Amino acid sequence: MKKDLEQQDTVIEVNQLVTHYGQRKILDGVDLNIKRGEIRVIMGGSGSGKSTLLWHILGLYQPTKGRIHLLGQDIHEISFNDMLKLKQDIGVSFQSGALFSSMSVGENVALPLREFTDLDENTIRIISRMKLEVVNLGGFHKLMPSQLSGGMIKRAALARSIVMDPKLLFFDEPSAGLDPVVASEIDDLILSLRDTMGMSMVVVTHELDSAFKIADKITVLDNGKNLLTGTVEEIKASTNKRVMDLLQRRSRHDKLDPADYLKRLTQENYTLS
Amino acid sequence: MWSYQAIERLGFAMRLFWDSFYWLIIGRRYKQRVRLAQVIEQVRVNGFDALPIVMALSFVVGMMLSIQLLYALSDFGAESQVLLAIAKSVTREFSPLITGVIVAGRSGAAIAARIGSQVVSQEIDALKVIGIVPVRYLVLPPLLGLMISMPLLIICADVMAIFGGALFSVQKLDMSISAYMLESFNVLVVGDVLQGLIKSVVFGIIIVLVGATTGFYVTGGAEGVGKATTSAVVISISFIVLADMIASYFLTQ
Amino acid sequence: MTEEFIRFEKDPELCQIFISGEVDLSNSGELRKTILGALKTTPAVKVNLSGVEYIDSSGIAAMVEGLQFANSHSKSFYLCDPSPQVRSILELARLDQVFDID
Numbered sequence: 270m271k272k273d274l275e276q277q278d279t280v281i282e283v284n285q286l287v288t289h290y291g292q293r294k295i296l297d298g299v300d301l302n303i304k305r306g307e308i309r310v311i312m313g314g315s316g317s318g319k320s321t322l323l324w325h326i327l328g329l330y331q332p333t334k335g336r337i338h339l340l341g342q343d344i345h346e347i348s349f350n351d352m353l354k355l356k357q358d359i360g361v362s363f364q365s366g367a368l369f370s371s372m373s374v375g376e377n378v379a380l381p382l383r384e385f386t387d388l389d390e391n392t393i394r395i396i397s398r399m400k401l402e403v404v405n406l407g408g409f410h411k412l413m414p415s416q417l418s419g420g421m422i423k424r425a426a427l428a429r430s431i432v433m434d435p436k437l438l439f440f441d442e443p444s445a446g447l448d449p450v451v452a453s454e455i456d457d458l459i460l461s462l463r464d465t466m467g468m469s470m471v472v473v474t475h476e477l478d479s480a481f482k483i484a485d486k487i488t489v490l491d492n493g494k495n496l497l498t499g500t501v502e503e504i505k506a507s508t509n510k511r512v513m514d515l516l517q518r519r520s521r522h523d524k525l526d527p528a529d530y531l532k533r534l535t536q537e538n539y540t541l542s
Numbered sequence: 543m544w545s546y547q548a549i550e551r552l553g554f555a556m557r558l559f560w561d562s563f564y565w566l567i568i569g570r571r572y573k574q575r576v577r578l579a580q581v582i583e584q585v586r587v588n589g590f591d592a593l594p595i596v597m598a599l600s601f602v603v604g605m606m607l608s609i610q611l612l613y614a615l616s617d618f619g620a621e622s623q624v625l626l627a628i629a630k631s632v633t634r635e636f637s638p639l640i641t642g643v644i645v646a647g648r649s650g651a652a653i654a655a656r657i658g659s660q661v662v663s664q665e666i667d668a669l670k671v672i673g674i675v676p677v678r679y680l681v682l683p684p685l686l687g688l689m690i691s692m693p694l695l696i697i698c699a700d701v702m703a704i705f706g707g708a709l710f711s712v713q714k715l716d717m718s719i720s721a722y723m724l725e726s727f728n729v730l731v732v733g734d735v736l737q738g739l740i741k742s743v744v745f746g747i748i749i750v751l752v753g754a755t756t757g758f759y760v761t762g763g764a765e766g767v768g769k770a771t772t773s774a775v776v777i778s779i780s781f782i783v784l785a786d787m788i789a790s791y792f793l794t795q
Numbered sequence: 796m797t798e799e800f801i802r803f804e805k806d807p808e809l810c811q812i813f814i815s816g817e818v819d820l821s822n823s824g825e826l827r828k829t830i831l832g833a834l835k836t837t838p839a840v841k842v843n844l845s846g847v848e849y850i851d852s853s854g855i856a857a858m859v860e861g862l863q864f865a866n867s868h869s870k871s872f873y874l875c876d877p878s879p880q881v882r883s884i885l886e887l888a889r890l891d892q893v894f895d896i897d
Contacts, residue, residue, distance in 0.1 A: 327671050350574055356673035367668035381672050385573055388853060389669070392827070395856040399888045434819075434851045465883040493796055 277304040279338075280437060280469045284337035286325060295321045296332070297493040305436075308463055310469045311479040313490035319473045322490065323441055326359060326471070328352070340436065353486060357385060360430030360468075364442040366422035367415040368429070374401070375410025378429045385433070400428040404458060420451035427455070431462065438462070440472040444479045456482050475517065481505075489515065551759065555751040558677060564684050565678040574675050580683040581690075588649040588684065589691020591696060595648075596641050604628065605634055605705025612714055616636035621714055628707040629726040633734045634794075637699035639786055641692065642745035646778040650753040652773035653684055657757025658767040666758075681754045686748030696742040700735065737793045744789060745782050752778040799849055801829050810837040815846030818854030827857035838870050841897070845876035850884065862894060873897055 284299035287294070287387075294317045303309045313319045324330045326337055328344050337344050342355060368377045379397040382388060388396070401407055404424040407494050416421060423443060430438060443459065444452035464470055474480055480487060487504045489496040491511050495505065502510065533539055565574050611624045657680055660666050669676050678708040715722070756774040758767045800822055804811040810833040818826060835838045842849075842858060858874065865872035875897035877885065886889045 324667075329667055329670060353573060353673045356671060359671065361668070361671045363664045363668060365664050367664035369665055369668070370663070371656075380674075384672070384674055386853070388820075388824075388856075391860060392853060392856045395859050396852045399852060399855065399859070399890075402888045432852070459889050461887060465880070 277306055279303065280305050280307075281309075281326065281341055281471065282336075282338040283322075283326065284338075286322070286337065288321065288325060288330065288332045288335075290321075295493050296325070296335075299335075299490070299493065299495055301326075301488065301495075302415050303469055303471065305469055306463065306467050307485045308459070308483050310484035310487045311471065311473045311490060312480055312487055312515065313496075314475070314476060317490040318493040319490050320441060323439060323471065323473050325440065327359070337519045353385075357433050358436045359382075359439070360433065360435035360437070361439045362423070362426045362430045362443060363440070364445060366414070366426040368417075368422060368425055370414050372413075373410060374406065374412050374414065374417070374425050377414070377425065378410070378432050381433050397432060398430075400432050401425070403431070403462075405429045405454075415453070416533065420447050420455075423447065423451075423455060424458075427458065431466075432470075434466065436468060438468045438470045440470065440474070442474055442476075443472060444474065444476050447476075452476065452479060453482075455479075459483050545728065551755050554758070555755045558681055558751055558754055559685075559747065561675075561677045566682055566686075568679055569675075573673075574678045576678060576682055576686075580679075581686045584683045584687025585691045587652075588645065588687050589695055592641075592645055592648055592691075592695060593678060596644055596699050597697050598670045599644060600613060600637050600640055600703040601706035603640055603729045604632060604703035604708075605710045607631065607703070608707040608710040612711060624707070625715065625726055626729050628711075629704060629730050630734055632703040632707070633694075633700050633738045634793050635738075635786070635790065637696050637703055637784070638738045638741040638745060640740060641695050641699050642749070642782040642786075644751050645692065645695070645746070645780055646782060647687070647775055649684070649688065650774050650778045651771045653750060653753030654660040654757040655767055655771045656680075657754055658760035658770045661758060661760045662763055662767060673684060681750065684754075685747065685750045688750050689743050692742040692746035693739045696738050699736075700738065737789075740793070741786060741789050744785055747756075748781045748785060749778050752781060800827065803833075805833075805837065807837070809839045809841060811841045811843060813843045813846065815848075817848055818850040818857075820851065820853050821852035823851070823857050826854060827860060830857060830861040834861060834864050834868070834872065836871055839872075840865065840870070841873045841875055843875050844878065844881050847878060847881050854887055855888070855890065856883065858894070859890070871895070 274508070279302055281303040283299060286296050286299040288296045295363060298317070299322055301309075301319070301322075304382045311319045311322065313451070321330070325332050326339070328337075331345075339355060339431070343349065344352065344355070347355065369380070372380070375397055378400055379393050382396060386393075398410055401410055404423055404427050406421060406428065409417075409425075416423060427443075440459070443455050447455070459470065459472070460483055463470060463483060472480075472483065484501055485534065486498060486500055488498045489504065489512055497507055497509055497512055499507070505516070544657040566576055569575055607628050608624060611627050612621055615621050615623055615627070658668075660680070666676050669679060704723060704726045705719075708719050708726070712722055713718055717725070753774045756777065760770045800813075800814065800816055802813040804813070812829060812833060814826065830840065830842065834874070840861065862872050864870075873895045877896065882891065885894065885896075
């Protein structure tokens, strides 16, 4: 798989993406190039801009500068209808699941089909329940999201995100907050979806085990910049200090300044300089 | 800072109103069709379900008016004018206002809470990435729902308030209840009822726009949703009273 | 494309449907109509999937509907020669255990 990845066409291309939140630069010239059938994991500490990058690729935020191409189309230049068509080829699984709380699990999964296809009710029912079977939630279509556990919510959200058979699938923290067994089930699901449906995926996560298991390539973001992109082996072998910190989960302040530390603990009006 | 925020939100609310009708008219072409079932559901939740409380309170307001008016007018020996005073003031002023306040408390709060919690739980983002325009899906149905159900509520409120007034006034006026009711409907002109109906539609729009705007601006989790709900009710009632005054001024010229 | 998309071989006992190319939202409705139509007139229907390069969920759903119809009208419905890719899609939803696959 990995060998012929380079010959595949590019499905996601991000060029020199810059974005601000107020005065603060969140992304500072990020590049990304993802091939068909690739699973790309984006890692980084909190505040590295990895979620922000995801929202920009999905067109939820407008960047200050830079270009984003999905499936060969510039998402900032395309018409409403073309964007709508493009969105049918994209599935997103949110960190919180983002299931519509007023609808049952089955209605959640069926919603994109109801809105954007002319399929009849019987077909819609079969497709949406089939997707629930895929994520191992067969028979749970009648439950409301509030009745589900954390892992079930993630799986139901995954079912909704693949209901239109998308070509691109985006995950925000698929295994965050789940116990290791459920987390590894979701990883297996991600892999089998790629292998059977040939989807390309972008997974934002800070879980190392899961990242190493599923990734074809990993991009490490730091302070809004690409720190490193490479295969799992390359990342593991990296001698870059920030990457090593991330892998070993060490704090950024490896050298403690005792005077400053004492100030942080004791001064009433201490602010970060 | 405060006024800047207020102007920004006012602009946002105007934009919601404009976008709602934009998608209503043009949505079909962009696969953003408004489902009739969704609108009917909103008429049921915001109109039909509010009917008992609206009718009960307007009945009480009618009685209260007749108590006060009988007392005030008896000084001039003009008790017979009570019927006219109640009929006119109820249809033109009291039933839209009472209904507006009740619906603001029920539906305005519910809309703000619903949209607010959907912002917090990323459901709005989920709608967007699926390709559903949030305004079309979340704002337009209650907007149409209230524009339809408010006038219907007003008509029921009018009848109940006049009935409440009748119940208290008939023995002083020496009339039967049915004669009182009939006479009330006789003294009303179309303009009286129409004034109340027009106001109620405006109030409905205010309630939805204020509820949705405060909902979309929610930050800070569950606590933020709670705050938004409270402010949606207070702000929409304030705007309703203000709009009522302005509308009364222009519609009684 | 659409001419060759579905091909029949029909005798009184068995109707064979050959599908080729890509099955997606644009033509799955046609497939569904063909399958259900064939099941109404013949006691057994066999869908040959050897020429299918890609099939989406609506195409799979059409075959599930065929099976549903066949089972409730005591007729038989088979799939045959699925490509590895089609088979893996069926396996993903564990439908390989539901269909009769030759």
